[in-house]
Amino acid sequence: MARLNVLAAVAIFAALTAVVALQVLNRLVLHLPLIWSEEMARFLFFWVALLGAAISVRKRRHFVLDVAMGRRPHDRITRAVLTLLPNVCVLAFSLFLLFESVGYTGTGWYRTATNSGINMGFVYAAIPVFALLSAVYAAANARADVRGLAREAAQGGRGSASAGE
DSSP: OHHHHHHHHHHHHHHHHHHHHHHHIIIIISOOOOTTHHHHHHHHHHHHHHHHHHHHHHTTOSOOOOTTTTOOOSSHHHHHHHHHHHHHHHHHHHHHHHHHHHHHHHHHTTOBOTTTOOBHHHHHTHHHHHHHHHHHHHHHHHHHHHHHHHHHHHTTSSTTOOTTO
């Protein structure tokens, strides 16, 4: 799924680049602006931004407040909470967004973009796709963290973590 996410983001970014290049060529060189190109570029950008945000969740590059200021707490429970809390928050938000965005996307099937004629359901579908991917990635990250904490507890301490962590 992660590979498909990256491939889709790359393909959509390539399409976005092509549409914008065509728009610039037609408007500035040929003086024949395409009325659909700006709208299409906006929709493609929306999709690529949300797919990229999901990739950020998978790679743990999303927004996190470091309350421990880069130090690992010695208390095992505190360390477990600070390790799992970001994943739980992202998972909870993603599930909420998924639930809410399905209805929003449903209303999009009855709307059409003004200039391009694109059904807005396809545009709005980026939101539940992002939410689903983020939920899956956050759950996988939490699972990996639980395994790491269990392995650390089985080793009887901080495990093989370096002193700089």
